[in-house]
Amino acid sequence: xxxxxxxxxxxxxxxxxxxxxxxxxxxxxxxxxxxxxxxxxxxxxxxxxxxxxxxxxxxxxxxxxxxxxxxxxxxxxxxxxxxxxxxxxxxxxxxxxxxxxxxxxxxxxxxxxxxxxxxxxxxxxxxxxxxxxxxxxxxxxxxxxxxxxxxxxxxxxxxxxxxxxxxxxxxxxxxxxxxxxxxxxxxxxxxxxxxxxxxxxxxxxxxxxxxxxxxxxxxxxxxxxxxxxxxxxxxxxxxxxxxxxxxxxxxxxxxxxxxxxxxxxxxxxxxxxxxxxxxxxxxxxxxxxxxxxxxxxxxxxxxxxxxxxxxxxxxxxxxxxxxxxxxxxxxxxxx
Numbered sequence: 599x600x601x602x603x604x605x606x607x608x609x610x611x612x613x614x615x616x617x618x619x620x621x622x623x624x625x626x627x628x629x630x631x632x633x634x635x636x637x638x639x640x641x642x643x644x645x646x647x648x649x650x651x652x653x654x655x656x657x658x659x660x661x662x663x664x665x666x667x668x669x670x671x672x673x674x675x676x677x678x679x680x681x682x683x684x685x686x687x688x689x690x691x692x693x694x695x696x697x698x699x700x701x702x703x704x705x706x707x708x709x710x711x712x713x714x715x716x717x718x719x720x721x722x723x724x725x726x727x728x729x730x731x732x733x734x735x736x737x738x739x740x741x742x743x744x745x746x747x748x749x750x751x752x753x754x755x756x757x758x759x760x761x762x763x764x765x766x767x768x769x770x771x772x773x774x775x776x777x778x779x780x781x782x783x784x785x786x787x788x789x790x791x792x793x794x795x796x797x798x799x800x801x802x803x804x805x806x807x808x809x810x811x812x813x814x815x816x817x818x819x820x821x822x823x824x825x826x827x828x829x830x831x832x833x834x835x836x837x838x839x840x841x842x843x844x845x846x847x848x849x850x851x852x853x854x855x856x857x858x859x860x861x862x863x864x865x866x867x868x869x870x871x872x873x874x875x876x877x878x879x880x881x882x883x884x885x886x887x888x889x890x891x892x893x894x895x896x897x898x899x900x901x902x903x904x905x906x907x908x909x910x911x912x913x914x915x916x917x918x919x920x921x922x923x924x925x926x927x928x929x930x931x932x933x
Contacts, residue, residue, distance in 0.1 A: 652902075654670050655898055655902070657672050657679070658672040658676070658898065659674035659676040660892070660895050661674050663895060679899055680906070682899060682902075683906060689906060695861040695862055699846070700847045701843065702779060703782045707838070708838050709783070710790075711796075712834075712835070715795075715796070715800070715801055716798075716823050718794065719799075720806075721819070733794050733795070737792055737795070755771045756768040772857075777852070778856070781852075788842075788849055789841065789845055793838045793842065796837060796838055797831065801827060801831065804827065808827075808830075809827070836918070843914075844911060847910075847911060
């Protein structure tokens with residue numbers, strides 16, 4: 599009888615301990631879910647708040663600027679801000695040029711970096727480790743340190759002396775889009791070191807048996823790369839192409855270095871303040887009594903300009919965000 603009672607007591611004690619443990623584990627799960635919710639909400643607020651604010655400002659009439667009761671939702675909706683910015687920026691032409699240049703750079707850069715990444719990952723040769731270390735070093739070195747030699751290369755461009763032999767002197771590629779294309783195809787463009795690293799890490803993760811099977815079937819190195827390895831590298835391609843397009847779209851350093859007058863988003867965004875001020879003073883007829891443009895209205899127009907600048911990137915992300923997230927996960931890119 600006593601043994602039965604002891605067993606019953608032990609069973610009840612274990613049951614209580616199990617319930618306490620289950621409650622503790624459940625509390626930990628709920629606490630971690632709450633912490634994640636707070637973190638995601640905070641990060642989303644930091645990222646989305648400026649965008650929502652610019653959308654609200656872009657549709658406001660200039661009368662709402664001085665109305666203290668208007669914060670988010672305008673009382674007087676208008677499209678005049680967009681119409682004025684379209685005229686000042688010549689937006690359709692600028693956007694078309696930016697898409698073409700960024701798209702061409704994206705394709706050339708992805709192709710050259712994929713070849714380099716495959717070579718570092720699968721081809722063993724003397725000094726490959728040192729070369730790859732130099733590639734990583736380019737990520738750390740700011741491009742401003744080589745600004746002058748980079749400018750002079752394209753200011754007096756001469757391909758192994760061939761151009762001087764034919765024309766008698768080097769040619770200038772400044773104020774053309776050729777510097778962007780040449781640096782992209784030769785692996786010297788914006789953030790190239792990072793793209794090569796992404797491809798190398800991805801190709802190293804592919805089974806070597808696939809490559810060996812292709813070699814047994816008679817495929818050479820280049821055919822193996824184009825027919826076997828590259829189709830399997832779609833996640834890395836998506837990641838690199840998106841990064842390349844966005845960074846080229848937002849770049850101001852190289853565009854200011856190579857171009858003085860061009861129809862690109864990044865350059866127009868730098869000069870839009872002065873352009874809008876001049877337009878307001880001359881054509882729009884909204885100047886103050888001092889002869890200067892209204893600074894509050896000018897700020898509203900600049901916010902509208904910035905919204906139009908990032909709008910193509912937002913639309914692009916809406917269509918490819920799922921593929922982009924999957925690509926980042928599969929390439930192992932973190933941080």
